[in-house]
Amino acid sequence: MSVEIRGLNVTIDGKSIIRDVNMDIADGERVGLIGSSGSGKSMISRAIMGLLPTNATVSGSIRLADRQIVGASDRELADLRGRYVGMVFQNPAASLNPVMTVSRQIALPLRLHYDLTRTERLDRVQAMLDKVGLPADVATKYPHELSGGQQQRVGIATALITSPRFIIADEPTTALDSIVQRHIVDLLVSLVDDAGASMLFITHDFAVLSRAATCCYVLDNGAIAETGTTADLLDHPSTEQAVHLVSAARELSLNNATIAATSACVTGMTASRGGTEQTHTRLYDSDIRQEDGE
Amino acid sequence: KPNKQTNTTVVGTGNVAASNTADSITIGLKLTPTNLDIRTTSGSALDQVLIGNVYEGLVARDENNQVVPAIAKSWDESADGLTYTFHLNDNMTFSNGDALTAEDVSWSINQLIKNQYHDAESLNMVKSVTANDNAKTVTITLNTANSNLLWTLTGRAGLVFDKDAKYDAKTEAIGSGPYLLDKFVTNDSITFKVNPTYWGTHKAKTQTVIIKYLADDNAAVNALKSGDVQVLAPITENLAAPFTKDSEHYTVKAGDDTDKYVMAFNSKGEKTADKRVRQAIRYAINHDELIASRGGADKALGGPIPSLDPGYEDLTGLYPYDLDKAKSLMAEAGYSEDKPLQLTITYANIYGTEIGDQLRSQLAKIGIDLKVNVVEFSTWLQDVYTNKNYDISLVDHNESHDFYQWADPTYYYNYDNAEVQKLYAQAIAATDDATRDTLLAKAAKLVSEDAPADWLFNYRVTTAWANGVKGFPVNLNQTLLPLYNVTYTK
Amino acid sequence: MRFIVRRLLLFAAALFGVSVVVFVALRILPGDVASVMAGLNSPASRVDALREQFGLNRPLTVQYLDWAGGLVRGDFGTSILTGRSVTSLVAGRAAITFPLIVLGLLIAMLIGIPLGVAATLARSSWARTAFHVIALIGGAIPALWGGLLLVLLFSRGSGLIGLFPSQGFPLDGWATPVTALWSLILPALTVGIIVGASLMRYTRSALGDIAASGHIDMAMACGMTRRQAVIQVGLRLAMPQLVSVIGLTFAEMITGVMVIENLFALPGIGSGLVTDLGNRDLIAVQSELFLLAAFFLACGLLVDLLHRALDPRLASVANISEVVS
Amino acid sequence: MSESATSRQSRSQSQSAQSAAAESSAQPAATIIMRSLWQRSEGKFSLIVLGLWLIVAIVSIFWTPQPLLATDGYHVWAAPSAAHWLGTDGTGADVLSWLMAGSRTNLLIVILTVLFAAAFGMLLVAAMVTRCSALAATSVVVIDALISIPTVLLALILAVPLGASIAVIVVACGFGYGLNLARVARSAALLAARSAYVESAMAGGASGWWVFTRHIVPNIVPVLLVQLSLSAGTAVLAESGLTYLGIGVPSGVPSWGHSLATSVKFINVYPLTVLWPGLIVTVVVVALNVFGDVLRDAIDPLTNTGLRR
Amino acid sequence: MTTELTPVLTACHIDKYFGRGGARQHRKQVLFDVSVDVYPGECLAVIGGSGSGKSTLTRIMLGLESADSGTVSYNGHPLPVANLRRESGLVFQDPFSSLDPRWRVSQSVAEPLRIQRRDLSRVEIDNRACAALRTVGLDPTIFADRFPIDLSGGQAQRVAIARAIVNEPKIILADEPMSAIDVAARLQILDAFATIRETWRDMAMIIVSHDLGIVQHVADRVLVLHDGHVEEYGPTEQVLASPASDYTRQLIDAATL
Numbered sequence A: 001m002s003v004e005i006r007g008l009n010v011t012i013d014g015k016s017i018i019r020d021v022n023m024d025i026a027d028g029e030r031v032g033l034i035g036s037s038g039s040g041k042s043m044i045s046r047a048i049m050g051l052l053p054t055n056a057t058v059s060g061s062i063r064l065a066d067r068q069i070v071g072a073s074d075r076e077l078a079d080l081r082g083r084y085v086g087m088v089f090q091n092p093a094a095s096l097n098p099v100m101t102v103s104r105q106i107a108l109p110l111r112l113h114y115d116l117t118r119t120e121r122l123d124r125v126q127a128m129l130d131k132v133g134l135p136a137d138v139a140t141k142y143p144h145e146l147s148g149g150q151q152q153r154v155g156i157a158t159a160l161i162t163s164p165r166f167i168i169a170d171e172p173t174t175a176l177d178s179i180v181q182r183h184i185v186d187l188l189v190s191l192v193d194d195a196g197a198s199m200l201f202i203t204h205d206f207a208v209l210s211r212a213a214t215c216c217y218v219l220d221n222g223a224i225a226e227t228g229t230t231a232d233l234l235d236h237p238s239t240e241q242a243v244h245l246v247s248a249a250r251e252l253s254l255n256n257a258t259i260a261a262t263s264a265c266v267t268g269m270t271a272s273r274g275g276t277e278q279t280h281t282r283l284y285d286s287d288i289r290q291e292d293g294e
Numbered sequence B: 001k002p003n004k005q006t007n008t009t010v011v012g013t014g015n016v017a018a019s020n021t022a023d024s025i026t027i028g029l030k031l032t033p034t035n036l037d038i039r040t041t042s043g044s045a046l047d048q049v050l051i052g053n054v055y056e057g058l059v060a061r062d063e064n065n066q067v068v069p070a071i072a073k074s075w076d077e078s079a080d081g082l083t084y085t086f087h088l089n090d091n092m093t094f095s096n097g098d099a100l101t102a103e104d105v106s107w108s109i110n111q112l113i114k115n116q117y118h119d120a121e122s123l124n125m126v127k128s129v130t131a132n133d134n135a136k137t138v139t140i141t142l143n144t145a146n147s148n149l150l151w152t153l154t155g156r157a158g159l160v161f162d163k164d165a166k167y168d169a170k171t172e173a174i175g176s177g178p179y180l181l182d183k184f185v186t187n188d189s190i191t192f193k194v195n196p197t198y199w200g201t202h203k204a205k206t207q208t209v210i211i212k213y214l215a216d217d218n219a220a221v222n223a224l225k226s227g228d229v230q231v232l233a234p235i236t237e238n239l240a241a242p243f244t245k246d247s248e249h250y251t252v253k254a255g256d257d258t259d260k261y262v263m264a265f266n267s268k269g270e271k272t273a274d275k276r277v278r279q280a281i282r283y284a285i286n287h288d289e290l291i292a293s294r295g296g297a298d299k300a301l302g303g304p305i306p307s308l309d310p311g312y313e314d315l316t317g318l319y320p321y322d323l324d325k326a327k328s329l330m331a332e333a334g335y336s337e338d339k340p341l342q343l344t345i346t347y348a349n350i351y352g353t354e355i356g357d358q359l360r361s362q363l364a365k366i367g368i369d370l371k372v373n374v375v376e377f378s379t380w381l382q383d384v385y386t387n388k389n390y391d392i393s394l395v396d397h398n399e400s401h402d403f404y405q406w407a408d409p410t411y412y413y414n415y416d417n418a419e420v421q422k423l424y425a426q427a428i429a430a431t432d433d434a435t436r437d438t439l440l441a442k443a444a445k446l447v448s449e450d451a452p453a454d455w456l457f458n459y460r461v462t463t464a465w466a467n468g469v470k471g472f473p474v475n476l477n478q479t480l481l482p483l484y485n486v487t488y489t490k
Numbered sequence C: 001m002r003f004i005v006r007r008l009l010l011f012a013a014a015l016f017g018v019s020v021v022v023f024v025a026l027r028i029l030p031g032d033v034a035s036v037m038a039g040l041n042s043p044a045s046r047v048d049a050l051r052e053q054f055g056l057n058r059p060l061t062v063q064y065l066d067w068a069g070g071l072v073r074g075d076f077g078t079s080i081l082t083g084r085s086v087t088s089l090v091a092g093r094a095a096i097t098f099p100l101i102v103l104g105l106l107i108a109m110l111i112g113i114p115l116g117v118a119a120t121l122a123r124s125s126w127a128r129t130a131f132h133v134i135a136l137i138g139g140a141i142p143a144l145w146g147g148l149l150l151v152l153l154f155s156r157g158s159g160l161i162g163l164f165p166s167q168g169f170p171l172d173g174w175a176t177p178v179t180a181l182w183s184l185i186l187p188a189l190t191v192g193i194i195v196g197a198s199l200m201r202y203t204r205s206a207l208g209d210i211a212a213s214g215h216i217d218m219a220m221a222c223g224m225t226r227r228q229a230v231i232q233v234g235l236r237l238a239m240p241q242l243v244s245v246i247g248l249t250f251a252e253m254i255t256g257v258m259v260i261e262n263l264f265a266l267p268g269i270g271s272g273l274v275t276d277l278g279n280r281d282l283i284a285v286q287s288e289l290f291l292l293a294a295f296f297l298a299c300g301l302l303v304d305l306l307h308r309a310l311d312p313r314l315a316s317v318a319n320i321s322e323v324v325s
Numbered sequence D: 001m002s003e004s005a006t007s008r009q010s011r012s013q014s015q016s017a018q019s020a021a022a023e024s025s026a027q028p029a030a031t032i033i034m035r036s037l038w039q040r041s042e043g044k045f046s047l048i049v050l051g052l053w054l055i056v057a058i059v060s061i062f063w064t065p066q067p068l069l070a071t072d073g074y075h076v077w078a079a080p081s082a083a084h085w086l087g088t089d090g091t092g093a094d095v096l097s098w099l100m101a102g103s104r105t106n107l108l109i110v111i112l113t114v115l116f117a118a119a120f121g122m123l124l125v126a127a128m129v130t131r132c133s134a135l136a137a138t139s140v141v142v143i144d145a146l147i148s149i150p151t152v153l154l155a156l157i158l159a160v161p162l163g164a165s166i167a168v169i170v171v172a173c174g175f176g177y178g179l180n181l182a183r184v185a186r187s188a189a190l191l192a193a194r195s196a197y198v199e200s201a202m203a204g205g206a207s208g209w210w211v212f213t214r215h216i217v218p219n220i221v222p223v224l225l226v227q228l229s230l231s232a233g234t235a236v237l238a239e240s241g242l243t244y245l246g247i248g249v250p251s252g253v254p255s256w257g258h259s260l261a262t263s264v265k266f267i268n269v270y271p272l273t274v275l276w277p278g279l280i281v282t283v284v285v286v287a288l289n290v291f292g293d294v295l296r297d298a299i300d301p302l303t304n305t306g307l308r309r
Numbered sequence E: 001m002t003t004e005l006t007p008v009l010t011a012c013h014i015d016k017y018f019g020r021g022g023a024r025q026h027r028k029q030v031l032f033d034v035s036v037d038v039y040p041g042e043c044l045a046v047i048g049g050s051g052s053g054k055s056t057l058t059r060i061m062l063g064l065e066s067a068d069s070g071t072v073s074y075n076g077h078p079l080p081v082a083n084l085r086r087e088s089g090l091v092f093q094d095p096f097s098s099l100d101p102r103w104r105v106s107q108s109v110a111e112p113l114r115i116q117r118r119d120l121s122r123v124e125i126d127n128r129a130c131a132a133l134r135t136v137g138l139d140p141t142i143f144a145d146r147f148p149i150d151l152s153g154g155q156a157q158r159v160a161i162a163r164a165i166v167n168e169p170k171i172i173l174a175d176e177p178m179s180a181i182d183v184a185a186r187l188q189i190l191d192a193f194a195t196i197r198e199t200w201r202d203m204a205m206i207i208v209s210h211d212l213g214i215v216q217h218v219a220d221r222v223l224v225l226h227d228g229h230v231e232e233y234g235p236t237e238q239v240l241a242s243p244a245s246d247y248t249r250q251l252i253d254a255a256t257l
Ligand SMILES: Nc1ncnc2c1ncn2[C@@H]1O[C@H](COP(=O)(O)OP(=O)(O)OP(=O)(O)O)[C@@H](O)[C@H]1O
Pocket: A012, A017, A035, A036, A037, A038, A039, A040, A041, A042, A043, A044, A053, A090
């Protein structure tokens, strides 16, 4: 599903949050959105979903396929949301419904848009849980019983359950350690590509970005600063904002080739567990006695 | 059409009056009895509803406060005034079917004396009560003559109970009156039904009488307006205006009563022991204004005896409203507006705050700084009545024939005047009413002159009813409310 | 399970505390039932005799143990003055007060919750302002005054539109349910409107907090309209909070109801308590107070349990106060 | 409450003066707060009503249209006239004068009740957020148990030994509202007490007193303000109810509840007399409630950007 | 660093359980026999999956929580040690929750001094607070009077650091100090750390993070935790370049992509 944003402006309580944003996402395209904290990334995604705070005023145009979002009625939007457009929220703990079990939460879009029997729904939920790498017994749990990473994956499953044509993923991997993170990004990418859907991917992490998005927008203080293919942008950022972000990211990213031997090591310290233990056993005899007592 | 048919048939039977006269009537009263045990529980609310309706006395009272026959159809009094012989009616029964005999009468009075039930002290001079069942007489002999005896027997002292009946007197009542108690809801209502076995002449005219207790004045007025009650007794005079105006539908009438608003000064109080202070207060009170503010139905009262009681005499001239005199008396006693006298008036909250505010305002003019202390009745009983710890008290003494209060130095008034006590004793011992009345009047005047209290006014109860109600007593209806005659025609 | 046991133990402890406090507090009061019963013009000997008869001369501990022993056996004693068992006395009065409170609460909920939801959903600022003003003024009307205004408007007899009885309760009580219900409408409306206004404020603020949270957004992202989301998800999430508010309101309503019962001449618990206290019918008063307190504590217990049932996050936590409110 | 916030404000004001920053607008915080109160129409409304209340209360000490004590039994329930603008009551006293004088009684009641409730409530809050978990747990339970006692019951019992008096209202209401306050403020207080900034202050060796006064109290001030203003409004309402039941303001002391309770009996006959006290109470309670809301927004640096400059 | 150097802080064989109830089997063990030490002037990084016990371990090391078995000692004395609190600084994960929202920046920064250094005058305290702000690269004339709500995430985080260093601690603990902010701001903070470490050369630092880039940037040594077990422990260079354990390798591989 293609998205076309023209001259989008969002104001909240007289404060301009989004300024004259133009953005295009073609069918089947994966687009990244980066920018410093508070630059308005989440706000743009909310504008596309029609989920801006009630005190926000919007102007401009957002077209989803051939439907106008700005000024559309709540009914029309509700019909789109969850069925054709799926969204992964930035903060899973705050968005998952605390009184719904995981399976009910994931099945919600199905229940609202499709006329399926209970078992059909449950089957789909199980399949989805499997895809995001969650064990089946998670289905009957409540969100507070899950770790942050698990919660985030439940949010992703909810967004993907109806195989939407357009996916918005707002920093979907922040709470995950690098192993799970990689798995999730791959999953999103494969789902989008297999279904021919399109995706808007918001992230701070450039490694993730280059994996997830083919082209990329840089947002600065509510306005688009720069745009281009991800590879181009990461290699030759042109605007100041982009340069700033990219260089910082480059400096901070883990790079085996440039591991600097700056810091001194304590000599005699071995990197193995056994070694450490030995050292300490010798140093602190009293501790061992304490441990024996237990 | 068939409706019309039935209508004509009813009319045709000539039962016109019956078809229009209501089977039941609801009467709104104010003060609710806490229980129905008239032998142990005080309060005129019990006398009001039970005497003459459920229970009957040896003798009764009419609406002019005079003694009339009841269970006794006649009586003889010996010349020395020490022996009374009562001749009882025939074929009397209680509502449970038991026969009412002379034995029941003597048992009731003897029980009262023996168990010291409420009002027993008014029969202190009784030597014996004996019954003669065959002759259907009861004889009471006295140690000393007592001119009050017959009147006393119209009240609780003379009530006749069924010797053989067993019932919980607090929630049930079995008597020989025209009505029997159907239902009693504490704090809310009493329902009377006609007593089918009633023996006498006061046959009840309305099948069911419901007495509804309405403590809130507004609720009471609304009840009458909406037809939930047909009679309201009492109605606050100031609230009666809409009914007075609407004479097509309502009648409003004030009746005579023996309620005396007694503003007693503690005669042994630190400041009120000074007679000048007490007199000054009596001069300073503008009774007319008080009465006017209450709607104007009440009567001025200059002394302890109201017009319906023996020994009444208009004493309002003794202490006329006279601020100058009051001020000079206060000055003599050492007080002035600049150096005010601090006094506290303590009274029960049932009388409202207005009267206290008015008294405060009136007394402020003669240099009395009156503190108004409105308390619960039980607190008043404790502090004022029992402990006599007060400056000024205010109470509605609604009892009749209660002059003895002024002849009893232990009463909460702390009023002790040997002359008054002597006169009262003579009056009681008198064997003819004329002598008694003169002596009482003399004593009352002495009391009033001493100013142990100010009698603010004789409260006259205003009653309002929907037109169509007949036979509802207007006089004395807060203590005596015979309902047998009451009918309501819609 | 442990939680419930703990909570029940606390409940029992609180009941014991209440019984002691109530008993002691009432003995401080001046005046006693014997002198009230004897009234004016009785000799002191009669008052003493009555006191003896009622056992008011016994040591306080004996009196307390006597009473508390009864409580344990489920016997609340007999009112000295009315001669009725406190149980039947309270039951008769509760048959008026509780329907009144429940009706009032129902009205309050019917007014407060939909208006609260509407205020949350209202998008135009004038509509919000209107709801705000309604809530503010509704909650600020003195019960005395509001009740009488309602009487002036709707009562049979004195009102502009004669619809409801202005006072009293039918003699045969709930045997004539329609009349009985009818006579409770105006008093219930009086409390209902006032409580409803504050309930509306609570609903609005609870829903407002939730509507600003991600839960509503999530529901909407799944395909609900805003209205659906606020009603289905928002109200459900606000439910624990609303349950506590309503539970508390129950207690508060007793206050309002005392005035209302006087105003509308209803022989309920409130007006009964005032008279019994005035008459120093202490056995009745202390049992009534105890029952009331027990009832409130039970309400609190119920609210806590409901809270737990309504919020799965609490099931694993032992101490609710740590998590909610 | 406003004192603590203001003093905090002035303290930091002096700091900023020291820190040689360019001081463009050295306005006292009070001015900024007043201005932001006045800017909102609700704020304006409540300031005007409360201001009038204060002025009338003060004026009534020295002057009322008619002497307060004057009763006139011949002219009770008079309609409004030149001498009696709002007519007379059941004793013939001037209704306007009584209402004016009543304003000071009610003001006193409100102030005392709020102080009592605040002091008692803070004590309870302190108990609830203390690190001693036994005390915290019991206080939570005790509060939940006590909170269910209706104010009017407490007042009824207090009224017996004390008689109808202002003290009854203040103690009964202050007690009840203090409990309410504690309950409502609990979550905010716990949030602050369990927050990372308190944890780091404690890690740095701060005492419980320090944490409570410096961190917890300022952070519950917004809740406190709203709740206290509600309590103030409820106190006005409670006064009228309790006085009607005969356990509130003693007879002879002017108060709105007194005017309401005495005239309410005659609403059928003299409806106009009841109108005034009822209206006044309603308007004042609305103003108090609104005032709490706007004051919260005005005094809190988080919501009032004016204070942050 | 040489062998003679003694560690400032040592933790030996720490076990930690969570959960209520008496029986050990009902409780969840989150740390299994963990031993670690920190030397003066050194920066130790703790990494590992989410929920692996990183925060718990560091809290135990600062005496903010007690271990179920094992000991922690500060300068050779087993905890509790009175002056550990005075001589340590804490930087929490979420900068906004660790600053009182109703306190100005200058007040928050000065708080440790006002609590611990009663001997200092107000002016002196202010000066030190300003100095601390400058150390982390914030201009006191601009930021001293702001409230936390007016700060960006990176700024707030730096204020939190300023607060932690104002009392010149011997040891600083930073629990995921940078997860909430964007890359550019992260760099600023790392610079701030670098400045501090240059200023007080023998100050030790423990930093918890799951971002290996950052770890590589600042840490001298790394402790890898996996489900409460020590997976690997050694010099940063060595651990990242040639990890001994599979888990560490997976972590690194996933991060490099
Ligand atoms: N409900 C709201 N009311 C007013 N302002 C808001 C609201 N929500 C967000 N903002 C402001 O809008 C701006 C953009 O916020 P947004 O959440 O889009 O940032 P972001 O780019 O997603 O940042 P992050 O990377 O931290 O998620 C911020 O300055 C924020 O303060």
